[in-house]
Amino acid sequence: MSFDCHMKTPWLNSSGNLPTHLEYPDCSMAAMVERTAKEHPNLCAYVFFGRRTSYARLLEKIEECARALRANGISKGDKVSIALPNCPQGVTMFYAVNMIGAVANMIHPLSSEKEIEHFVSESESKLVVTLDQFYGKFENVRKEIALDKLLITSIKDEVGPVVRFGYNMTEGRKHEKIPPEADIILWNDFLESGRAYTGSYRDDADSHGTSVILYSGGTTRVSKGICLSSYNFNALAKQIVSVNPGYNPGDKMLAVMPIFHGFGLGISIHTSLCQGGNCILVPRFTPDSYVKLMLKYRCNYIAGVPALFEALIRMPKMKKADLSFLKGVFSGGDSLSVELKRKMDRYLDEHNSPVQVREGYGTTECVTASCLTPAHRFKEGSIGIPLPDMYYKIVKPGTCDELEYGATGEICVAGPTVMLGYNGHEEENANTLKQHPDGMKWVHTGDLGVMDKDGFVYFKQRLKRMIITNGYNVYPSQLENVFDSHDKVHMSCVIGVPDPTRQQRVKVFIMLKKGIEPSKEIEAELMEHAGKNIAKYALPREIEFRDSFPQTLVGKVAYRVLEEEEIRKNAQDEAIEGDAAQCGTASSCVHGCTAKSRHS
Numbered sequence: 001m002s003f004d005c006h007m008k009t010p011w012l013n014s015s016g017n018l019p020t021h022l023e024y025p026d027c028s029m030a031a032m033v034e035r036t037a038k039e040h041p042n043l044c045a046y047v048f049f050g051r052r053t054s055y056a057r058l059l060e061k062i063e064e065c066a067r068a069l070r071a072n073g074i075s076k077g078d079k080v081s082i083a084l085p086n087c088p089q090g091v092t093m094f095y096a097v098n099m100i101g102a103v104a105n106m107i108h109p110l111s112s113e114k115e116i117e118h119f120v121s122e123s124e125s126k127l128v129v130t131l132d133q134f135y136g137k138f139e140n141v142r143k144e145i146a147l148d149k150l151l152i153t154s155i156k157d158e159v160g161p162v163v164r165f166g167y168n169m170t171e172g173r174k175h176e177k178i179p180p181e182a183d184i185i186l187w188n189d190f191l192e193s194g195r196a197y198t199g200s201y202r203d204d205a206d207s208h209g210t211s212v213i214l215y216s217g218g219t220t221r222v223s224k225g226i227c228l229s230s231y232n233f234n235a236l237a238k239q240i241v242s243v244n245p246g247y248n249p250g251d252k253m254l255a256v257m258p259i260f261h262g263f264g265l266g267i268s269i270h271t272s273l274c275q276g277g278n279c280i281l282v283p284r285f286t287p288d289s290y291v292k293l294m295l296k297y298r299c300n301y302i303a304g305v306p307a308l309f310e311a312l313i314r315m316p317k318m319k320k321a322d323l324s325f326l327k328g329v330f331s332g333g334d335s336l337s338v339e340l341k342r343k344m345d346r347y348l349d350e351h352n353s354p355v356q357v358r359e360g361y362g363t364t365e366c367v368t369a370s371c372l373t374p375a376h377r378f379k380e381g382s383i384g385i386p387l388p389d390m391y392y393k394i395v396k397p398g399t400c401d402e403l404e405y406g407a408t409g410e411i412c413v414a415g416p417t418v419m420l421g422y423n424g425h426e427e428e429n430a431n432t433l434k435q436h437p438d439g440m441k442w443v444h445t446g447d448l449g450v451m452d453k454d455g456f457v458y459f460k461q462r463l464k465r466m467i468i469t470n471g472y473n474v475y476p477s478q479l480e481n482v483f484d485s486h487d488k489v490h491m492s493c494v495i496g497v498p499d500p501t502r503q504q505r506v507k508v509f510i511m512l513k514k515g516i517e518p519s520k521e522i523e524a525e526l527m528e529h530a531g532k533n534i535a536k537y538a539l540p541r542e543i544e545f546r547d548s549f550p551q552t553l554v555g556k557v558a559y560r561v562l563e564e565e566e567i568r569k570n571a572q573d574e575a576i577e578g579d580a581a582q583c584g585t586a587s588s589c590v591h592g593c594t595a596k597s598r599h600s
Helices: 002-007 029-039 055-071 088-099 113-123 132-142 161-169 187-195 230-242 262-274 287-297 306-312 338-350 426-432 476-484 520-533 559-583 595-599
Strands: 011-013 016-018 044-048 051-054 079-083 103-106 125-131 149-153 210-215 225-229 252-255 278-281 301-304 328-331 357-362 369-372 391-395 409-414 433-435 441-451 457-462 467-469 472-474 489-499 503-512 542-545
Touching (some): 029 262, 044 055, 044 088, 055 088, 055 187, 079 113, 088 103, 088 262, 088 278, 125 132, 149 187, 210 230, 210 262, 230 262, 252 287, 262 301, 287 306, 301 306, 306 489, 338 357, 391 441, 426 433, 426 441, 457 476, 467 489, 476 489, 476 503, 476 520, 520 542
Parallel strands (some): 044 278, 079 103, 079 125, 103 210, 125 149, 252 278, 252 301, 301 328, 503 542
Antiparallel strands (some): 044 051, 357 369, 409 441, 433 441, 441 457, 467 472, 489 503
């Protein structure tokens, strides 16, 4: 079913059909960038704080860094942890590691010490590179685990003199100074060792072995290392360009999604550099800086999570903005509500944009996006159709049994971007990567979805996020769409709360729009709105208003945090009720209080 469905839904543009099958380069990621550098040596590869770097210079920097890695004892197959934001050192190191046949272990630099300890030790990294501002955290990690080499760089290592002076006077003053006796390698000394190295350094012939480890996480409790190959990343780059036929050398990509995330690394960086694009590197951003850079550089392609776009349309600087330069606006990393898509599309149209938001869906187990809304064919609520050579099927959860069109089940994905497996988690591999009777290796995503007869896929939500109340299945994302459509609601998050009689009861957290204060009247208004659009069994039993929602490191709403808060709250309530039961009546209470006032 999924094969026919995929083939019956070709990618379309104004000039006709685009191929559903592509040829993929059997080479390293570094070789792909090298190819671009030789074709377009004078084009700008990236801009960082206003400083431009050409493709010819980028290739020189990668080779210099590759020699330095060899000079410092890093060999083919060794792991190098890269804990950097979107900065030139991160890009250079990533491709240099790939060029020598080593493995890039990508870490969020804002991870906790315990998380970093886990990422570095589980990957058995021989070298870690991070920014000077995170030195203290990584030095503490060194006290707990064996770490041979700690390489320290700074934002000011890759900026011009004017920006460097400003950095030293502002941001640089906030960071604790590194002790002069610290056992570290400084970035410039590291590169100098590479310039002196004369031995062979290139060993990137194997494009199918593990080249990158990215980490799952954010909304899940256990973060697992996901092993990906150069072939996976190169295939993704070819797929993305094929479904964006207007993607030309020199086009600007606002690289705001982080390089330790599949979306940022695979699309914002690697796809752009394979195509001769110009990456506007953003190490740390706010909605304000996002708008400033997008308008300053007239970026052709922008990407973000839904929460970012929600903030974008409220920015005062955007009121009179002309967005006619846009060629692609992509939403990923979290579910884009129907209401937010409508608002964004209206907003883009009002600001002269020739394009609308295109939602993607994917998992890190397939690098990132494997499904995307076509530019000229849209179905409301759909996440689009599979990218070329990617196959989707919907199966009965817990099985490999394919369901009929229109039936809700687990989304499974196969194709050239499917991971090699989890690093050191064989049981998880067996649960997630399965060979089906069709002979193909499928990723069982743990997400619920539906496929229609045209091959369009509809994401419901995480399988584990589904709420079961009184025997009914409730899908939080559907309820969130309803609440988000109310004109006083900025954002909502629906969770299931443990309940002794219903198994779970539905609770909704609401962020109201600016200037609107919570009240009983608004609560009643929202429940009336919900009652008109939601089945009675799925209606929330409780509304809680919040000024903000907890977020994961990549900007998703961390619904797990809200769930855990409720679990702790319930446990406290049960303990208090237990105390009250032991106290008995008010007259016999040894605490000298009524049970109601003492334990409520």
